[in-house]
Amino acid sequence: MSEYTAAQLAEMINGTVLGDADRKITGVNSLGLATEQDLSFLSTVKYRHKMDSSKAGIVLIGQNIQAEPNDKRTYITCEDADKSFGKLCNLFTPEPINYEPGIAPGAFVHPTATVDPTASIGPNAVIQEGAVIGKNTVICGGAYIGHFAKVGDNCFISANVSIMHRCILGNKIIIHPGAAIGGDGFGFTPTLRGLVKVPQNGIVQIDDDVEIGSNSTIDRARFGKTWIKKGVKIDNMVHVAHNVIVGKSSVLIGQCGIAGSAEIGCGVIVAAQAGVNGHITLGDGCRIAGASAVQKSVPPGVSVFGTPAETEREFFERHTLPRKVKRLLSRIEQLEAALAALTEKKDAAE
Secondary structure, rough: OOOOHHHHHHHHHHEEOOOOOOOEEEEEEEOOOOOOOEEEEEEEEEHHHHHHHOOOOOEEEHHHHHHHOOOOOOEEOOOHHHHHHHHHHHHHHOOOOOOOEEEEOEEEEOOOEEEOOEEOOOOEEEEEEOOEEOOOEEEOOOOOEEOEEEEEOOEOOOOOOOOOOOEEOOOOOOOOOOEEEEOOOOOOOEEEEEEEEEEOOOOEEEEEOOOEEOEEEOOOOOEEEEEEOOOOOEEEOEOOOOOOOOOOEEOOOOOOOEEOOOOOOOOOOOOOOOOOOOEEEEEEEOEEEOOEEEEEEEEEOOOOEEOOOEHHHEEEEEEEHHHHHHHHHHHOOOHHHHHHHHHHHHHHHH
């Protein structure tokens, strides 16, 4: 079990100890769940009440937060409590699981597939005809790699992930359990005899350093490719439709949906449960607020809110308008009363 004193922790993050520098902790936890043996943190005074009721033995606090140590708690002040806590969490990370190179019993690897000797193929995984698995890549149990699909070097493909035929993955990609890459896009043509399926003949291409959360889906293109560019991070239960392009280092957060042929620029954030219409563009650096519905293209660097999505200025103007109208009505009533009084005074004088 790892054990560290407050003095040791403070030295690692250039912090200052307030209280017993020899107090020891053996783990990390949230303020609500921490015990006397745990380290926790407070980065904003908004949650001060949680720290006051916490049992944490050592708490990291920002320099703007005032706190008095006691016989049960030591504080460490630092420039950024959130980032410092993240750094110290690494001290208590369990040893990484070791995935042995080779093909586990029960896995199916087609004779024409190419699997690097350093790769690890888990039990019940399926590697289909013509598929390629790169160096040091881990394919966990129950994962499916389709016909002629390519998975690069140093990737981690979790349990029950499906990567369908001809999709192309780069290097250092992490895909969490249950994600589906390369299912058909949602394309149908109405006819007199019902809906007729439109062939989805493209692929999905995922570039280096992408991470995709559990049960997210990225559809193959109708033609060409659905393209997730380098450094993109996708949360759980996100849907990316056919022929979408997601620019470098963008972030798609839980349960958001991107409709077909939308193009997302670099460094864009689409927050939870937001929806992006098809065939529109989100410029570089856009911010889409949670649960927003984006129906038209957004220029670079603009933040939008609400349904339908609008700029921050439009959003707050619309939401503050009823209050302004109420104040104006009150003012009008006062002016009318004053005018009536003047009229009565004039009539009396005459």
